[in-house]
Amino acid sequence: MDHQSLATSKYRLIVPGGLFSRLHYHLFPGDGDEHGAVIAAGMAKMPDGSINLLARYLYLAEDGKDYVPGKRGYRMLKAEFIRSCIFTCRDEKLVYLAVHNHGGEDSVGFSSDDLNSHERGYPALLDIAAGMPVGALVFARNAIAGDIWLPNGKRVALESAKVLGTSRKILTPAPVLCKVSVDPAYDRQTRLFGDAGQDILRDTTIGIIGLGGVGAIIAEYLARLGVGNFVLIDPQKIEISNFPRIVGATRWDCFAFFQKEFWPSPVRSLAKFLSKPKVKIAARVIRQANKNANIKPIIADTQSKEAVEALIGCDYLFLAADSMSARLIFNQIVHQYYIPGVQIGSKISHEEKSGDLTAVFSVVRPVNPEKGCLWCNQLINPLKLQEEAQSEKELKANKYLDDSNVIAPSVITLNAVGAAHATHDFLLFITGLMSPQASNDYARYMMLERKSEIVEPRRDEYCSECGTASGSRLGRGDQVPLTLKY
Amino acid sequence: MAPGVKQAIEELRIQYPNYAIKIAADKHGGAFVVIEGMPLGSPYIQSDTWVGFHITYNCPYADTYPHFVRSDLSRQDNNPPGEGMTSGHSFPQQSELLDPNSMPARPAIQVSRVSRRREATETPRLKLIKVLQWIINR
Numbered sequence A: 001m002d003h004q005s006l007a008t009s010k011y012r013l014i015v016p017g018g019l020f021s022r023l024h025y026h027l028f029p030g031d032g033d034e035h036g037a038v039i040a041a042g043m044a045k046m047p048d049g050s051i052n053l054l055a056r057y058l059y060l061a062e063d064g065k066d067y068v069p070g071k072r073g074y075r076m077l078k079a080e081f082i083r084s085c086i087f088t089c090r091d092e093k094l095v096y097l098a099v100h101n102h103g104g105e106d107s108v109g110f111s112s113d114d115l116n117s118h119e120r121g122y123p124a125l126l127d128i129a130a131g132m133p134v135g136a137l138v139f140a141r142n143a144i145a146g147d148i149w150l151p152n153g154k155r156v157a158l159e160s161a162k163v164l165g166t167s168r169k170i171l172t173p174a175p176v177l178c179k180v181s182v183d184p185a186y187d188r189q190t191r192l193f194g195d196a197g198q199d200i201l202r203d204t205t206i207g208i209i210g211l212g213g214v215g216a217i218i219a220e221y222l223a224r225l226g227v228g229n230f231v232l233i234d235p236q237k238i239e240i241s242n243f244p245r246i247v248g249a250t251r252w253d254c255f256a257f258f259q260k261e262f263w264p265s266p267v268r269s270l271a272k273f274l275s276k277p278k279v280k281i282a283a284r285v286i287r288q289a290n291k292n293a294n295i296k297p298i299i300a301d302t303q304s305k306e307a308v309e310a311l312i313g314c315d316y317l318f319l320a321a322d323s324m325s326a327r328l329i330f331n332q333i334v335h336q337y338y339i340p341g342v343q344i345g346s347k348i349s350h351e352e353k354s355g356d357l358t359a360v361f362s363v364v365r366p367v368n369p370e371k372g373c374l375w376c377n378q379l380i381n382p383l384k385l386q387e388e389a390q391s392e393k394e395l396k397a398n399k400y401l402d403d404s405n406v407i408a409p410s411v412i413t414l415n416a417v418g419a420a421h422a423t424h425d426f427l428l429f430i431t432g433l434m435s436p437q438a439s440n441d442y443a444r445y446m447m448l449e450r451k452s453e454i455v456e457p458r459r460d461e462y463c464s465e466c467g468t469a470s471g472s473r474l475g476r477g478d479q480v481p482l483t484l485k486y
Numbered sequence B: 001m002a003p004g005v006k007q008a009i010e011e012l013r014i015q016y017p018n019y020a021i022k023i024a025a026d027k028h029g030g031a032f033v034v035i036e037g038m039p040l041g042s043p044y045i046q047s048d049t050w051v052g053f054h055i056t057y058n059c060p061y062a063d064t065y066p067h068f069v070r071s072d073l074s075r076q077d078n079n080p081p082g083e084g085m086t087s088g089h090s091f092p093q094q095s096e097l098l099d100p101n102s103m104p105a106r107p108a109i110q111v112s113r114v115s116r117r118r119e120a121t122e123t124p125r126l127k128l129i130k131v132l133q134w135i136i137n138r
Helices: A003-008 A017-027 A079-092 A112-128 A184-203 A213-225 A265-274 A278-289 A305-312 A324-337 A382-389 A392-398 A412-430 B003-015 B124-136
Strands: A011-016 A036-045 A051-061 A067-069 A075-077 A095-101 A134-140 A143-149 A155-164 A168-171 A205-209 A229-233 A294-298 A316-319 A341-350 A357-367 A442-446 A451-455 B021-025 B031-039 B048-055 B067-070 B085-091 B106-111
Touching: A011 A017, A011 A036, A011 A143, A017 A036, A017 A051, A017 A095, A017 A134, A017 A155, A036 A075, A036 A079, A036 A324, A051 A079, A051 A095, A075 A079, A079 A095, A079 A112, A112 A134, A112 A143, A134 A155, A184 A412, A205 A213, A205 A305, A213 A229, A213 A278, A213 A341, A213 A412, A229 A278, A229 A305, A278 A294, A294 A305, A305 A324, A316 A324, A316 A412, A324 A341, A324 A357, A324 A382, A341 A412, A357 A412, A392 B085, A412 A442, B003 B021, B003 B031, B003 B048, B003 B124, B031 B124, B048 B106, B048 B124, B067 B124, B106 B124
Parallel strands: A011 A051, A011 A155, A095 A134, A205 A229, A205 A316, A229 A294, A316 A341
Antiparallel strands: A036 A051, A036 A095, A067 A075, A134 A143, A143 A155, A155 A168, A341 A357, A357 A442, A442 A451, B021 B031, B031 B048, B048 B067, B067 B106, B085 B106
């Protein structure tokens, strides 16, 4: 990142909910006193030019040992504590952020003592930080202010912090006066989440990976909720075999008449070539529901640079694609850039010999930086990843068994179950309405039995994607390359 | 080459310091690898074989599959190589090479050992060790 653009960018802090809870409890244990900590954060530049600081490590300063009476101010972090933290930041290319709290509820700012201590100490910290910014954060119960020092000597204020708990929470230095718009079209739903909630939806950017049977329904639901910005990723065109499940699709979209058997092969091939891309159909459906929506349709898979850059700029991701490559990139983006998401799928399976149905279910798997990831939970198949990386020619040459591609069954009503749960979870998350006690675990809805089950995902501390050990992607932002095809 | 692929090749060089390791880049950040002169055990007439495999760009997440060995591999007991080993292949797939002349194709027996359970991320090095043990213990 060049120093000039760093100085003119907006800075935001993104904090996973559990880390924030631990910090908040440490800063506000009920004694009304001041406490300290350090956050080590990754850095990511967003498509709009803003910079996200991604809270990766939290070091709580123990009162009386690491956080002691100050020589000039009320309290200070001890040199040994600072040294340990800044060396970690230097070695792992993270941003050092000293943290303390003031009293008060909804607004906060640095005192003159605070700012003087920054001026005394931060030039030296910048020297140690080897090219990374350093800074300070001060919290009130519901507010945050930040003073970020850049390697080129410039200083910027932190605009806001985003806390990713069961609900999303935004903290700013002072309450932000919002002019809430009122659209009578949304009157019935704003009785759930308010006009302010409707504005949140309008200002939210959603990425949907896969606009097939599940993704198409999600796009319509979100558009009708009034989500204002969409990134749609799918390389495929609609076909006769899938148009019944893609909401808003017509037979003309897949030139169904010209794909009938009685047409010569060149006509049928042309009809397939002219069939509409799935993202275009989804864009049309979204516009019908919300003519003001901004839509970025990308006719490519998640291996494309354009797709990845667009996804990194999203507030929330829906993964509704089958490929393992899509799962891998989605999983990496969630954990590396702290963008919460959900993976939705459905399965219908039969007993091999008798053909009897054995399972019909839909799954909704929230994926966020503090839960075990899709890799930890063995939901990314290494063999399929390898197959997807090979060309058709190589794949055909290497096939050991002469197995034909198995086509998975798919039914719109089953797709709708997962889509509805996932979009409703998103709605409550983004409007701040989800209960703090709500489960964030995987949910499976079993249709034959008419029951649901919740499965807690496992988390491997040493996981390369979501682990807390150094070397993982967690909160690394732009420091680590995503696994993309050259 | 993708960082994961470079890392994998480095691990192979450390594991097999005394063996000739040939590398040819594919078009997407991966690499075709041939290691010459890997020792075989007593089941085989030949004392050693070359081993070839394709490390795709998404290493270490992707499996390394299949592997390829010399096409004339024969057993002492005259039995065919057995299940999981099929003849009539060639390695590498020339159309996938970044530089078409970088690694000539050789006739090969394909060794098909899929990693079904993932206890840990199985790097190409670990997979090769497993495959070689399987071949030797047939």
